[in-house]
Amino acid sequence: MSDLIYLRGYPEQILQQVSQLIHKQQLGDWLAKRYPAQHEIQSDLALFDYVTELKNRYMRNVSAISKVRYDSKLSVVHHALGLNVRKAQLQGNKIRRKHDIIIASVFRETAPEFLRMIAVHELAHLKEPQHDKAFYQLCTHMEPAYHQLEFDFRLYMTQRDLVRKSQNTEE
Template structure:
């Protein structure tokens, strides 16, 4: 495999280690051993409760979240795994601000650690809009293993793509 789309920004040494796991057909096994559990947060209302609890625990001073939901078309349309949508509505002489969080439905089948990673990422956008040092410090405050989880999730996505390609060639 010459192209690791989800891992292209990482050092060549790490990419080579992933390529070796793929060549030995051990990437899926490695991921299953490291992340054996699947979470039970399947509905949008359960996802809202989960994200709201994280927000209340780590970001009490940030305004409330209006809506949190899974979206099956998110990664296809926006090339993203999560979105933070800000809306402002004028109601009389007051501006009412709403924050919606949309999470790609691929996280429905992921481990609880990966769901937490994307929830933390989207919550951090409530305070920090850019992917800069302050943003990643906030992510690490809420999830100390944030960077490792993000890398491992990218390996999960790589494995998922390989499985899709394998199934398509068998058909």
């Protein structure tokens, strides 16, 4: 179960079920069946428009987003699927606040549901900085299946690592 680094903290029963899928080489098929499509939001501009639309639909009273972009340097293993960066700039007598959202580039190649999950997560940080009850309530308000999508994305990352390991051993 050392391959289940993305599932640390989940109950042993869940880990055993995932291990069985992996052992039977069925995890990839299960994920492909559940999430057959890949989204088409590939550019930073399209990502900005997508996230801004979600923000305007669910969080009108929160200040505007300055920038949204993909970043290949975010370390998924170190729990950085996305970042919410707040900046304050002094312009004359006024302080201008900027909110930037950075999303790991791994989301470029995922199902639209996973992109929505991370976008909702980062948007929720605009209002709730901590991962507390209010934060997760806001996430599930914007995406009712948030918790399932987060878990399934962890399965996706597990499968992705397994595929990479098998490709490296074949070389």
